[in-house]
Amino acid sequence: MTDNRNEPVCVLLTDFPLTDPYVGVMKGVILSRVRGAHLVDLAHGLPPGNIAWGALLLQEQTRFFPERSVVLAVIDPGVGTDRPILAARSGGYRFVAPDNGLLHPVLQGLAGPGEPEVVHVKPAGVRLPGGCETFHGRDIMAPVAARLLAGEPLSALGGPASTWTPLTLPEAERVGDTWVGEVISADGYGNLITSLKTEALRGADWRVFLEGVEIGPIRPTFGAVSPGEVTAVFGSLNRVEVTVRDGSAAERFAAGPGNRVEARRPS
């Protein structure tokens, strides 16, 4: 076979900073096993330990990648403990990640052909020789991703997992005429991505509050206000975001994950 264009893509998502060699060496491990593998970065250097943020990105953004992609997601504060490693198939994609909740939403929520299939990886068979217990991304998960890219079935990598660590992504709740949610993460611009879902709030005349401070109505884009002005917008992750045009809402409000947001209907 001489055409690699129909081969699956490997999508990488980690909290490793790109100024460290950790992402690069994982890529080396994969390329050493699958020559010509097509690697693409979803993001790296995510806020360490914010598993909900990583899980949200997987849930909302996997679908933008080619079907059959192998998604290797390493946010792994428990590395080296006895937390298992999962390999899974869901919605036409395959996933490799530590069993810490990161995959729970995609295993629950991705639409696609067939039922999710999940295995607990048996490290003995795949682990790099001479590795360590502080970098399973390199020593176990990258080799697992390489095997999936090379076409091995999940069943070759471990035994079926009927349970895994759950993670409840923050979901806004309706309380009377108010949706009550929270900030999930701040992006690099300082936009505050909240748990208020676009589909619940589009169309009606909601006003957004951050920790009780009125932000105003939800606009289609921050370009609708003047530079330096605050506005809520419908963001690209299907969530409402609190933003400052040409500025940082995270700094303006000293806000971040866990801060309370509300959408209220004017009475």
Added chain:
Amino acid sequence: MTDNRNEPVCVLLTDFPLTDPYVGVMKGVILSRVRGAHLVDLAHGLPPGNIAWGALLLQEQTRFFPERSVVLAVIDPGVGTDRPILAARSGGYRFVAPDNGLLHPVLQGLAGPGEPEVVHVKPAGVRLPGGCETFHGRDIMAPVAARLLAGEPLSALGGPASTWTPLTLPEAERVGDTWVGEVISADGYGNLITSLKTEALRGADWRVFLEGVEIGPIRPTFGAVSPGEVTAVFGSLNRVEVTVRDGSAAERFAAGPGNRVEARRPS
């Protein structure tokens, strides 16, 4: 066709931080449409809103990439407003970008075969379903880039544009025996890239001043001075740079875009 080596490359330039998922998801959109597309990053996480800096990079660096490359440039503070999106051909390259001045220099200035050709993208035909107004990079511009990579002509993407938003890159001016310019940007080392052009200043005995403070002569490289010492050099963007060897001129002088620089001939 089984060889992807003659297919065009897609070059990405954005102000999206790599710690966010925005660049990655744009790549996913492209790869979903053009399997095996060859993506390469010029730079990301550029200073938000410094359109002149992005435009300078396009003007000076596009030529280092393979001919026929599709350059997708997203610095888009006006996203979601009625600013159009441009697709264009100039100097043997193709470009996709918001119409905010970013492309003006390459449309004016790139030498190459044929006249520049520019269209205003008609989003209706190319836009991802279910998108939002805050991320046209993903929802409109990445699909446009994919179509160009796949070989569609510009004319399939929109109607011809005879005008677009102009941008005058900062240019130094000769006033008697002095060139008067300004800092365009600071790079990650704190080198101050100025609007003083190398070709105007090479050879003669100019001395550089930053906000009236004498920096000294323009040397071929900062290696010519001692660690910690300040010097002007001929930089890699065909502009004079104010640098500190093994240090940051931006910090040393608390300087950045807009600060005045001069090159004076000794009297």
Added chain:
Amino acid sequence: MTDNRNEPVCVLLTDFPLTDPYVGVMKGVILSRVRGAHLVDLAHGLPPGNIAWGALLLQEQTRFFPERSVVLAVIDPGVGTDRPILAARSGGYRFVAPDNGLLHPVLQGLAGPGEPEVVHVKPAGVRLPGGCETFHGRDIMAPVAARLLAGEPLSALGGPASTWTPLTLPEAERVGDTWVGEVISADGYGNLITSLKTEALRGADWRVFLEGVEIGPIRPTFGAVSPGEVTAVFGSLNRVEVTVRDGSAAERFAAGPGNRVEARRPS
């Protein structure tokens, strides 16, 4: 030949920040010469001028990349001075880098087929026209890497080098019942990578001290302690690391390269 999967990979390691265009334009230079070249990033934005850290990464991590890879390493504070540029072969890999010590460990230490072969690059033949003296990564080293990728022998690029700039990577020393070493670098999490080698310390009951402050025993992973707690671990670079679980040891101890570490046997 229509299959690029057996072609060598080009691995890039630099101290150029990814928010600058320098890495991107080097890639453009390579792709313009070797269409379809497979480029992969080991890391960028390394701490400027920490040549020992770059050299350690090359020594410990090259082996994770496919054999025959061309490793282009640019940490080059002496750019534009008369320091030579090296092209070399060692341990089945090829390397291009400034002659400032960066390659010394891989030329000494990589096991693999044949003797290391080293040449001083003759820039005249390979240099980009119209370049500058501040960016040999783009103007000389990227073209050299492209030639190696294209299959040219080292001997076509310059004359044999029998000496090059030495670099002694920090090595811990045994003094009685104590290993005395130092911090080599801090990674992006604030883990302190030390010169204490894993193979010297595994198995026995060592206790680690940082500038005289007791850190404790060396554990397999930081997951073995509670969040916020300090521990030494066996790290992924075959060195002991001082870490804070879910935190930064660099910040906690205000420590970095050069700080003294010791491993002592309890008496």
